Amino acid sequence: MFSENVVSSCEFCTNCWSNFKKLSSEERDLVNRNRYEASFKPGEIIIKQGSPASNAIFLLSGLAKVYMEGYSGRNIILDIAEHATLLAGPGVHVNSRYSYSVAAITQIQACFISFNILSNIINVNPQFASGFIEDLSGKSYKMHQKLISLTQKKMHGRLAEALLNFSDNIFHSDEFEMLLSRQELGELTNMAKESVVRILGELEDENIIRATLRSVKILDRDKLRIISVKG
Amino acid sequence: MFSENVVSSCEFCTNCWSNFKKLSSEERDLVNRNRYEASFKPGEIIIKQGSPASNAIFLLSGLAKVYMEGYSGRNIILDIAEHATLLAGPGVHVNSRYSYSVAAITQIQACFISFNILSNIINVNPQFASGFIEDLSGKSYKMHQKLISLTQKKMHGRLAEALLNFSDNIFHSDEFEMLLSRQELGELTNMAKESVVRILGELEDENIIRATLRSVKILDRDKLRIISVKG
């Protein structure tokens, strides 16, 4: 079978889901024979909310936004996903549909693996099943935190938190490329794009950050953290 | 060992977690020998957020509120749990702490089972592990829905939704006992208690519901649903 796979084999892949380390070599081989790689350009949709879920998708490289399409076309960005992330959504085990959409932010390399294969492995490899449970729990935990943040913090706190999250967990630097538009930044923090613009401006005025259209530099991390926590 | 267990044996228990049906008789016996029943009076705390998590708790009867303690003592009620519910929280697999609190609303009978026992079973019984994954997914799915509802619906919609949820999923009747205070109803729908009072009043004025201090009757389900969906 013709394959455009960039990664020669799961055996040598270091960017995929950590839980695959728990597979036996036979199981890994099974996955390797049934996987399908694809690349996506920025803006392209990788998973469409509501469509039938047949594959789990693993990000090998690049960044993607995980978002839900809510009422009257309003989106809410749940997470920014990077390499080693399993993308599937809880709907898979509820109604066999993807419960969120995923779109590429940067160029993305991803690996598709059918749920049939994964289910079979879950049924024979308890360690792998446990890893699944841990993955689900971790995501659920983050979701609970997000719920609290979105419902209890004020706009300044939510935006500060988002900036710190980019800096700390994704780019590991005080200065980073802002890959989201103001609109998307609003979908991530549950506020109108105009509010995003205003608050970014305020943070600049107070010399806490320096922001351009497509970049952010954190100047006063302590102040930003205080705003984020007290928000 | 002395036991106050009300349920004589897991074998004959019909109110516990459905996933236990997947246990072999030996496994069920293991659970039965290591379980511990307890009852709680209304208001008593069953799980305290942040405390070390060593047991999964299963509701056998009664209703409980699952809530997170957020910033400056503000609570958010995540769910109203009834019999057959597994209570543990995603924190269990993240930092071995309960990530939410649970308090009895009515008199409650509950069963405590150590995570050690459950982990052991997960490691030998893949069907049971799959059931765990399904349970986590179902809860995560509900959480996503709640996030959308809380962030995108207006107060009227959120309150209407909560009332319909009580009617449809918990009491299975148009008329039911309102077990939550106005304050708690606010914590469930993310609004101030005064707003709850006001909106309940409005719904009464429009003859959509009839509400007393401790009861609600839905008079016009269609209108309530419209408010819930459009809200």
Add this chain to the structure above:
DNA sequence: AATTTAGATTGATTTAAATCATCTTTATAG
């Protein structure tokens, strides 16, 4: 380079909802 278009910015206005203050009712304890 000129034109078009999408995104960003800014200020003015409106709106939803919280907060505050007060009063009333209901429940609880002495």
Add this chain to the structure above:
DNA sequence: CTATAAAGATGATTTAAATCAATCTAAATT
């Protein structure tokens, strides 16, 4: 059976944040 506390109700006020309406880039396309 009162006294006290707790919860509920109501109106006035404030606040946060959305919306609206222009205007202003910056990027893409012709």
